[in-house]
Amino acid sequence: MKPIQVGLLGMGVVGSGTFNVLLRNQKEIKRRAGRGIEITMVADLDLARVQSLVAEGVQVVNDARTVIANPDIDIIIELIGGCGIAKTLVLETIAAGKHVVTANKALLAVHGTEIFAAASSKGVMVAFEAAVAGGIPIIKALREGLTANSIQWIAGIINGTTNFILSEMRDKGLDFTVVLKEAQRLGYAEADPTFDIEGVDAAHKATIMSAIAFGIPVQFDKAYVEGIAKLSAVDIKYAEQLGYRIKLLGITKRTDKGIELRVHPSLVPTKRLIANVEGAMNAVMVQGDAVGTTLYYGKGAGSEPTASAVIADLVDITRLHTADPLNRVPHLAFQPDAMSDLHVLPMSAVVTSYYLRLRVADEAGVLARVTGILASLDISIDALLQREADEVEGETRAAGGPQVAQTDLIILTHDCVEAKMNAAMGQIQALPTVLAPITRIRKEELA
Secondary structure, eight states: OOOEEEEEEOOSHHHHHHHHHHHHTHHHHHHHHSSOEEEEEEEOSOHHHHHTTSOTTOEEESOHHHHHHOTTOOEEEEOSOSSSHHHHHHHHHHHTTOEEEEOOHHHHHHHHHHHHHHHHHHTOOEEOGGGSSTTSOHHHIIIIITTTSOEEEEEEEOOHHHHHHHHHHHHHOOOHHHHHHHHHHHTSSOSSOHHHHTTHHHHHHHHHHHHHHHTOOOOGGGOEEOOSTTOOHHHHHHHHHTTEEEEEEEEEEEOSSOEEEEEEEEEEETTSGGGGOOTTEEEEEEEETTTEEEEEEEEOSSHHHHHHHHHHHHHHHHHHTTSOGGGSOOTTSSOGGGOOOOOBOOGGGOEEEEEEEEEEEOSTTHHHHHHHHHHHTTOOEEEEEEOOGGGSOOEESSTTOOEEOEEEEEEEEOOEEHHHHHHHHHHHHTSTTBOSOOEEEEEOOOO
């Protein structure tokens, strides 16, 4: 049977990895797919560089539309990234009746509803395993492997840059800014790391997983997003003393009131496997009613790990290329006419527990006033840690004011709705004996 022909848009890190792995393992891939898969055209602005990388016979052009227009091309791989020209090219590919493979999580998280609808109307597939957690096959697990389950929640370390930074902060006791510079030097963080450290990248991925898990439209604009830039090494140390590690988690959860979709730093018990995921690795926990808790671990980025996911999508499309579109696995796991209208909860309505660190004056009555405010709002305390005054660096109450003895007060709470915690923090912060902004980190038991 004639090999299926593929056009590649963007020959960067993932594109070159895809080309190399497909070439290296072509015999085994053909045995699995039932026919050969060949990248026969590549579009990239740097023609000379790409021509030096590809095999003989591969046509290299600088216009992506030339690849899309080629009638011999069956599948287009979009590895340009972003939501600008990439969106236009993906929609043009679909309009041309060609299948799409993409690693573009931002595009799908923001415009996925439009793209999937266009693909369904044309009877073509949009495959995106590489868009979430790199080489970990989490999309296939959610969409197919766990299809018998009612998914209850997902919690994942889905950004390797932030996990590397948090691991280094814990291991070396360094503050965020110092470790970020080291991560940039080592290539774990981009020159502009905003999307990673502010949680946006993880939120794109969490949005996609949420849609698949619960059969809802992709709704990135409703996700709560909080990054790691404000985390301090002292909080990582205190968390460790209390039996927790801090991880940036992407969380989506089904509740009686709606769907939670949030990304933020979280205290996770050290006994949980996911708390021990270190460096730039990724891991995703999924809780299903039938299967219980499952954990998926591996490399979340990189040339060949991501290429592994891209090629898996190519094989899936090749197998189903001639199948009736109605018999294919739906893009978001649920049939398009059976999607749910469950709404995404605002963060103020989310119920979780909390770690609070208060820098307070070391004097009588401070603890009573703080706990009194919590009690008045029905927030119960799970654990409390107070440092000795001489263990905490001294500061002044105000510029030029007298130095006062002060201490760190660390409180772990039981579950409460975030709106109540917001109210409590407002009242506590107003106390004259609270000397600095309160640090709040949410706590996830993941039981």
